[in-house]
Amino acid sequence: MDTDPNDLSRIIDAAAESATVLADSTPADRAGWLSHTADAIDAAADELVPLAAEETHLPENPRLRGELARTTFQLRLFAEVLADGEFLRATVDHADPQWPMGPRPDIRRSVVPIGPTLVFAASNFPFAFSVAGGDTAAALAAGCPVVLKAHPGHPRLSTRTGAIVREALLETGAPDGIFEVIHGIDAGTTALRHPVIAAAAFTGSVPGGRALFDIATARPRPIPFYGELGSVNPVVVLPDAVRARSRQIVAGFLGSFTLGAGQFCTKPGLLLLPSGHGLTDALRTAVRDTPGQPLLNDRIADSFRTRVTSLREHRSVTALSLPDIEADLLAPTLLTVSATDFLAGGELLHQECFGPAALIVEYANSAELQALLAALEPGLTATVFAEDSEIEEVRPLLPALTALAGRLIWNDWPTGVTVTWAQQHGGPYPATTAPTTTSVGAAAIDRFLRPVAWQGFPDSLLPPALREDNPWRLPRRIDGKRD
Amino acid sequence: MDTDPNDLSRIIDAAAESATVLADSTPADRAGWLSHTADAIDAAADELVPLAAEETHLPENPRLRGELARTTFQLRLFAEVLADGEFLRATVDHADPQWPMGPRPDIRRSVVPIGPTLVFAASNFPFAFSVAGGDTAAALAAGCPVVLKAHPGHPRLSTRTGAIVREALLETGAPDGIFEVIHGIDAGTTALRHPVIAAAAFTGSVPGGRALFDIATARPRPIPFYGELGSVNPVVVLPDAVRARSRQIVAGFLGSFTLGAGQFCTKPGLLLLPSGHGLTDALRTAVRDTPGQPLLNDRIADSFRTRVTSLREHRSVTALSLPDIEADLLAPTLLTVSATDFLAGGELLHQECFGPAALIVEYANSAELQALLAALEPGLTATVFAEDSEIEEVRPLLPALTALAGRLIWNDWPTGVTVTWAQQHGGPYPATTAPTTTSVGAAAIDRFLRPVAWQGFPDSLLPPALREDNPWRLPRRIDGKRD
Numbered sequence A, B: 001m002d003t004d005p006n007d008l009s010r011i012i013d014a015a016a017e018s019a020t021v022l023a024d025s026t027p028a029d030r031a032g033w034l035s036h037t038a039d040a041i042d043a044a045a046d047e048l049v050p051l052a053a054e055e056t057h058l059p060e061n062p063r064l065r066g067e068l069a070r071t072t073f074q075l076r077l078f079a080e081v082l083a084d085g086e087f088l089r090a091t092v093d094h095a096d097p098q099w100p101m102g103p104r105p106d107i108r109r110s111v112v113p114i115g116p117t118l119v120f121a122a123s124n125f126p127f128a129f130s131v132a133g134g135d136t137a138a139a140l141a142a143g144c145p146v147v148l149k150a151h152p153g154h155p156r157l158s159t160r161t162g163a164i165v166r167e168a169l170l171e172t173g174a175p176d177g178i179f180e181v182i183h184g185i186d187a188g189t190t191a192l193r194h195p196v197i198a199a200a201a202f203t204g205s206v207p208g209g210r211a212l213f214d215i216a217t218a219r220p221r222p223i224p225f226y227g228e229l230g231s232v233n234p235v236v237v238l239p240d241a242v243r244a245r246s247r248q249i250v251a252g253f254l255g256s257f258t259l260g261a262g263q264f265c266t267k268p269g270l271l272l273l274p275s276g277h278g279l280t281d282a283l284r285t286a287v288r289d290t291p292g293q294p295l296l297n298d299r300i301a302d303s304f305r306t307r308v309t310s311l312r313e314h315r316s317v318t319a320l321s322l323p324d325i326e327a328d329l330l331a332p333t334l335l336t337v338s339a340t341d342f343l344a345g346g347e348l349l350h351q352e353c354f355g356p357a358a359l360i361v362e363y364a365n366s367a368e369l370q371a372l373l374a375a376l377e378p379g380l381t382a383t384v385f386a387e388d389s390e391i392e393e394v395r396p397l398l399p400a401l402t403a404l405a406g407r408l409i410w411n412d413w414p415t416g417v418t419v420t421w422a423q424q425h426g427g428p429y430p431a432t433t434a435p436t437t438t439s440v441g442a443a444a445i446d447r448f449l450r451p452v453a454w455q456g457f458p459d460s461l462l463p464p465a466l467r468e469d470n471p472w473r474l475p476r477r478i479d480g481k482r483d
Helices: A005-023 A027-043 A045-056 A060-084 A134-142 A155-171 A185-193 A206-218 A239-262 A280-288 A298-313 A339-344 A366-375 A388-404 A442-448 B005-023 B027-043 B045-056 B060-084 B134-142 B155-171 B185-193 B206-218 B239-262 B280-288 B298-313 B339-344 B366-375 B388-404 B442-448
Strands: A091-093 A107-113 A117-120 A146-149 A179-182 A199-203 A225-228 A234-237 A270-274 A333-338 A357-363 A381-385 A407-410 A449-455 B091-093 B107-113 B117-120 B146-149 B179-182 B199-203 B225-228 B234-237 B270-274 B333-338 B357-363 B381-385 B407-410 B449-455
Touching: A005 A107, A005 A146, A005 A179, A005 A185, A005 B388, A027 A045, A027 A060, A027 A134, A027 A155, A045 A060, A045 A155, A060 A134, A060 A442, A117 A134, A117 A185, A134 A146, A134 A199, A134 A442, A146 A185, A155 A179, A179 A185, A185 A206, A199 A206, A199 A442, A206 A225, A206 B206, A234 A239, A234 A366, A234 A388, A239 A270, A239 A280, A239 A357, A239 A381, A239 A388, A280 A333, A298 A333, A298 A357, A333 A339, A339 A357, A339 A366, A357 A366, A366 A388, A381 A388, A388 A407, A388 B005, A442 A449, B005 B107, B005 B146, B005 B179, B005 B185, B027 B045, B027 B060, B027 B134, B027 B155, B045 B060, B045 B155, B060 B134, B060 B442, B117 B134, B117 B185, B134 B146, B134 B199, B134 B442, B146 B185, B155 B179, B179 B185, B185 B206, B199 B206, B199 B442, B206 B225, B234 B239, B234 B366, B234 B388, B239 B270, B239 B280, B239 B357, B239 B381, B239 B388, B280 B333, B298 B333, B298 B357, B333 B339, B339 B357, B339 B366, B357 B366, B366 B388, B381 B388, B388 B407, B442 B449
Parallel strands: A117 A146, A117 A199, A146 A179, A199 A225, A234 A270, A234 A381, A270 A357, A333 A357, A381 A407, A407 B449, A449 B407, B117 B146, B117 B199, B146 B179, B199 B225, B234 B270, B234 B381, B270 B357, B333 B357, B381 B407
Antiparallel strands: A091 A107, A107 A449, B091 B107, B107 B449
């Protein structure tokens, strides 16, 4: 049931109140809250996973069990980030009368929580990008209260997960108001316009994310909006790789673009193959042998059917498979087009098609491949399959590939997005609305932190991270040098 | 003369072309370019400073000479940031089959230049926030070509400085297209809408900055817009400080709010004094003794006159000085209001008035002071004057002060903004449109860098920062641990 305006108002007021308490919490406090929350979710797995399966049509094993493990791992990784302390970017410049541009006062910089954060959950990851997902984990780690707008695709799971998260947080001493789940489009957009909300995060479609981004930036006081929208995730295969590994490439591609019924933001939607690749029969067979799957919900299925129908009807496109598009279980659709036709073919061919479909683009030579890369829509990932013998042929492609994406992948499929210190999940628009940030990995915490400098302050009024005796033993930069 | 559309188009194409070359430049290359540019500007000081004085009405000494020194120091500081290498945030996670959420591939993260950057120069700092100013220095340091929209207040200085910068960059091997100055509102907004432009930075007024922010966010592909807009910069004085240092506070306040004719983004526009402070006569005398100054240009002067007239006519406000507002040289205007009237007085009292005017707000007790702080518009700075005996009275004010600003200052005036590693110049809107960033100090480079992860890449195709043997000897995080 949608959150009514009175409840929403109470929730946002409580978030605002808890923000002050949270700003005074230590990283160690928050690490404890996150670890306990992870334990509580793990303990509830046997209740949550079947609920998720029921609401999303995703298989329990290995998909939903794996996603839950990813989710609790992510909470624990942020506990490590908090213990590490580098995220505080503690920087101390002592007063210096000889500073070349003129005498310098004592000035010290660290970060504070940005404030109450609104998180919009995704449809396609009911755990990892939803109630207790990456954005929530990163914002809580940063010390921000979270108002979580549930995705309508899994409302009961959201309510239940929300209750578990809330209880775990409060049990370990977090302030009331730190976390609440809200439901309904109106509640979400009202919250997004509320003056108390200081930042918002979103994972979902380009139209949905763009509409919310437009609201966030049109506010009297605009706020950062971290939207992770869409991506075509091109995969370039070079000729020697085709020759050496045709079977693995066909099987891997089928597995990757149909994983989760193609409803991953990193689904490889475009496969760039050299002309004369000789894989057509193998691809056709592999597609035919891949069973149909249900999509997450009717809205997504309808939009997929419309889109695939347009693609099939596109005059330059040839279908390698023509599954029954009206079936409940949707078998994969694979299409091909030449590079020339792709370049002339308009937006339909260039943009993400969410669901089990992919387009093969055949390039005649390296000049045509370069022209393709220059014309692709940017996104989350760009992948290269090549043999060691082709390294020098890849080198000139790297500038174009780097301009295209936030993650470059060598000889592997983009659908695996590991959660680590070095992960980057983002990229130029429409991959995200905030290309200097990531929504996965340790650096995701930075989105919810605001730098502040303290000038000439008495030591006892400084945050611990900046006190002269460094009570938290943080890595710091002192007078321009790393500790 | 305004840049015509053909020239603009040529300039942007050249920037796009140079971006690829720049992405391949090393931090050491760029450090050399910046240092040489600083030397070239210093060498031209005797030509540039008089030109600046003529166009801006700002005094040569110490103001413009000091600002030029600040500007070249800033270029050199970024050369140090480049040599230091931490800005690359090099992070290496080796493949780990035991990674708790599932086997982890080798994944490595660093940053790349965001791409061609459009910088809008400010009126009030013809050097430090203009052609060769902080945004330009940070973007060039990051490896981004810069298209610089000159401020119409100092067009000849902008053209001349631009020529010196461009020549210095090219002399040291930077690619053609790395830096060009453009003129005219149309050229600026056309460039801001151009698909090649990947980020923009701005220093100026709230209405001007907001209009440009709205253009940047409404693009088909929105881009980061780093706008530094306005700030009221409240200064809180506690009772013991008034008693102990009345003379210094009066003199310091007058000096700070009239510095540069009050045309600083960190001008203390609000002075919060305890009721019965007894400073009224001293303030009145000090204001009367402060000579009038010309404003930067007629547009700013007109807008200042309109605004000050409204303030004088506000029914709750009492004027401590009533200088001739139509004079060419504008003497400072000082006004007072009670906390109660200020809280009920509407936007006019709460927002920045650019020019030599300030408002004193009298608070009756600490509860009223807390209420004031909760109601103030956020901004760049918040300042406290207090004696050591009052430290425990300041402590409960800190959460509100921190929520208000990007820099908190103890017993000093906000108009000095030193350039250091720890500096933070930003804050919640309207201080900036990007509260997680700074436009002054070493961290300003981060605005123009985009993180990228390389997954499973052959060592020879990785950027040097991420190669296994760490050829640049960078500080790195390896498998979660700092090197």
